[in-house]
Amino acid sequence: MNLSFSGKTVVITGASRGIGLGIARGFAEAGASLHLIANDAAVHERARELGATGAQADIADRAGVSAALDPVARIDVLINNAGLELMTPITDDGDENEAAFRRIVEINVIGTALVTARALPRMQAGASIINTASIWGRVAEARFGAYVASKHAIIGLTKTWAKELGPRGIRVNAVCPGWVRTEASMRSLSRMAQMDEISEAVLLENIVGAQALPGLMEPADMAGTYLFLASELAANITGQSLGTDRGEVPW
Secondary structure, eight states, X not given: OOOOOTTOEEEEESOSSHHHHHHHHHHHHTTOEEEEEESSTHHHXXXXXXXXXXXXXXXXXXXXXXXXXXXXXXXXXXXXXXXXXXXXXXTOOSHHHHHHHHXXXXXXIIIHHHHHHHHGGGOOTTOEEEEEOOGGGTSOOTTOHHHHHHXXXXXXXXXXXXXXXXXXXXXXXXXXXXXXXXXXXHHHHHHHHHHHTSOHHHHHHHHHHTSSSOSOBOXXXXXXXXXXXXXXXXXXXXXXXXXXXXXXXXX
């Protein structure tokens, strides 16, 4: 048993940057044939860099998802990583906040379900689905109601789909990242610091100080968890949510 994905086709959403790109690089190094999907044109350049194919699509759009998956005949590993992270404080009842709330749920929950449903006809026994949740899918953070709710939903979908797809020999698991140095997380960090009237440096120090292991994770640090869950080493693991957070949240 090993972590080679030679001859395997891996589809990753949200793969143009951040954790998705870190995952894609890890699977490329493991020999996988990659198909990357993201809602920005940069996905094509990232695909060229990795010797992969790429498609630009809004995963909340049914027709767009279908078109993005058209080039792929078989999927051995589906990684539902695309997501949107924004503050949506309940104390803000404005139109912009409501629109952000709806969009987060639309992408993180409905989009993940649309991609999965349309990928399934291309998946057979032995295939694996990995959903990107969050440590905030197990705990919570003030002012991030929509994002927290969406990640709790991802964990619920993971458990449900594991039961539905187990008889077909398809495993479904989730990864719950902690703080990773991505564009989205640093944007959240900046906004949190602003609202709490402290410096970003102090807030980051507090966050890292809550971890059992020091240091802020980089996107590349996440790849190993996905490689493991997608591999035959995890053949008996399904319906689980694996925290990768340097010990920030007791699991």
